[in-house]
Amino acid sequence: MRVAVRKLEGVESVDVSLERGAATIALRPGNRITLPQLRQIIKNNGFTAKDATVTVIGTVVERGGKPALSVTGTDVVWLLAGSNAAYADAMQHVKAPQTAPVEAAGTVAAPANESQPEVLVVQALKAVGK
């Protein structure tokens, strides 16, 4: 699995621990790798990928009056969820749209099926470079 993920363009490092049941993947700036892509590779190697804790850089956009994170370049939009200060910050972006990118960290649950939109439960949100 480690070798297969490592082959993807944009992967900086891969650490797989079967003992911990975790795969940690660091990605280079400018990569176009998506979470479903990583899940698929893991599946192809006989494992099941569950929840993911991610750090992502993107732009907060509005979807149905709620905040979402536009993962441009991959045509992916993650709906944002949460009930903390980070989510409140994201709501501010909806009320006063900004084009400046933000760095978001949080958890994306394994989708029940491929057509289900992914939801990022945001735990931290900050302007890029701060």
Next chain:
Amino acid sequence: MNVFRTRTRTGGIGAAALALLLIVPSLAQAELRRVDLKIFGMD
């Protein structure tokens, strides 16, 4: 001669603007930086 020079400069600015348009979207693009996936079992 002067007119020719002006056109040349405009073309240079146009090329620079085009280059910026090509670069800026990639800077604005979001991307995954780090992923910690829970994995389990062999199928």
